Structures are given as C-alpha cells and as structure tokens.
Amino acid sequence: MTQQNFHLIGHQICPYVQRVVILMIEKQIPYLRTDIDLDKKPDWLSKLSPVKKVPILVINEKQILFESDVICQYLDTVSPNSLYPKNTFLKASHCAWIAFATDILNLVAKLIYQDKSLNEVNKTLVSIENKLTIIESRLSDNDGFFEDGFYMVDAVFATIFRYFHVLGLLTNSNLFCGLPRILKWHNGLAKRQSIQDAVPMNYDELLLNFIKKQNTYITG
Numbered sequence: 001m002t003q004q005n006f007h008l009i010g011h012q013i014c015p016y017v018q019r020v021v022i023l024m025i026e027k028q029i030p031y032l033r034t035d036i037d038l039d040k041k042p043d044w045l046s047k048l049s050p051v052k053k054v055p056i057l058v059i060n061e062k063q064i065l066f067e068s069d070v071i072c073q074y075l076d077t078v079s080p081n082s083l084y085p086k087n088t089f090l091k092a093s094h095c096a097w098i099a100f101a102t103d104i105l106n107l108v109a110k111l112i113y114q115d116k117s118l119n120e121v122n123k124t125l126v127s128i129e130n131k132l133t134i135i136e137s138r139l140s141d142n143d144g145f146f147e148d149g150f151y152m153v154d155a156v157f158a159t160i161f162r163y164f165h166v167l168g169l170l171t172n173s174n175l176f177c178g179l180p181r182i183l184k185w186h187n188g189l190a191k192r193q194s195i196q197d198a199v200p201m202n203y204d205e206l207l208l209n210f211i212k213k214q215n216t217y218i219t220g
C-alpha cells in the first residue's frame with residue numbers, strides 16, 4: 001500500500017462509520033478520527049460532503065470520499081488482504097447482500113426516528129423479522145454468511161445485530177427469536193476484536209440516550 005494519510009470524519013455510534021472502522025482495524029490501516037455531533041453539525045461538514053452525512057474520508061488532506069460503501073471499497077482496493085471475495089460474481093453477490101442489510105438498517109432507523117405509534121412500530125418490527133427470516137434461510141451451518149472467513153458482509157451485519165439488545169428492551173421483543181443461525185452468527189461476530197473496537201465500551205448506554213432524544217414511540 002502506498003503511504004497515504006487517512007482522516008475519518010465520523011460519529012461515535014453510527015453504523016455506517018462502523019463499517020469503515022471495522023475494515024480499517026481488520027486491515028491495520030492507520031487513521032486519524034474526528035467524531036462530530038449530528039445535532040450540531042460543524043460548518044465545515046458541507047464543504048466536505050454534499051449530503052452532510054458521516055462517514056467522510058479525507059485522503060492526504062485533500063481528496064475526499066463520502067458514502068460508506070464507496071469508502072470501504074476504495075480502502076479495500078488500496079490495501080492488501082481483501083474483505084471481499086476475489087471471484088467477481090461472489091463479490092457482486094456480497095455487495096447485493098450488503099444492500100439488503102442496508103434495507104434492514106433503514107427499517108431500524110424508521111423505528112428510531114419516525115414511528116410514532118404502536119401500530120407503526122409493530123409493522124416495522126414485522127418487516128425487520130421478515131427480512132431476518134430470509135437471511136436465516138440462506139445461512140449455512142458455517143460461522144459466516146457465505147463460507148468460512150470474515151468478509152465485509154459479516155462486518156455490516158454485525159453493526160445491525162448490535163442494535164437488537166437495546167431495541168429488544170424498548171419494544172419488548174426479541175429480534176433473534178426463532179433465528180438460531182443468525183443468533184450463532186451474531187455471537188461469533190460479537191467476539192471479534194474489530195467488531196468490539198468499532199464502538200465505545202458503553203455503546204448500549206450511548207445508543208439508548210441517542211434514541212431517547214428522538215422522542216418517538218419506542219422511548220415511551
């Protein structure tokens with residue numbers, strides 16, 4: 001890898017930032033990190049990204065990338081030991097399942113930011129469960145998604161599964177219920193150092209406080 005200087009603009013618990021952080025930890029890519037407060041976005045954010053969202057990657061203090069998937073694919077390409085399969089079809093397939101995971105994440109965001117009634121919350125929970133059931137039916141008895149080994153797709157799902165404890169408490173549900181393969185996958189991923197190190201130790205507390213500020217149905 002040519003010597004580059006990476007500065008990641010992020011947020012303490014953002015799942016999209018976590019994707020980039022997990023990749024950088026796995027690949028031992030050195031980087032500087034600045035976390036921002038999403039409620040008080042700094043003025044300079046709009047100069048770096050037209051969508052004013054994190055993550056943003058600043059390369060050598062002048063080149064800028066936004067969109068987590070783009071940043072991950074860029075970093076993966078410029079460093080050794082890819083977290084995507086070498087085979088072109090398999091790589092595309094992993095990317096398709098990452099997009100499916102992002103759909104689940106959007107439903108999680110709906111629960112947190114939008115749903116204002118029990119009816120809406122229950123509908124969103126059913127939509128999440130339906131997507132998880134599809135994943136469960138695709139999982140083998142391996143510990144990973146497609147085959148043995150840790151890939152970007154595993155990292156992405158790990159960032160979704162870690163919502164389930166706090167969401168379960170707030171909605172009185174168990175999103176892992178009846179999904180033993182997903183639960184096993186989650187438990188394996190949760191032990192991985194890069195997954196643990198991608199968030200602060202008090203992640204659940206930070207997440208709970210973040211959700212409470214949104215003033216939607218699940219915070220009662």
Ligand SMILES: N[C@@H](CCC(=O)N[C@@H](CS)C(=O)NCC(=O)O)C(=O)O
Nearest residue numbers: 014015016052053054055067068069
């Ligand atoms: N598609 C974007 C999504 C990033 C995203 O939604 N980031 C959130 C934080 S988790 C954000 O910056 N939100 C600020 C806002 O929506 O104003 C990506 O993959 O990078």
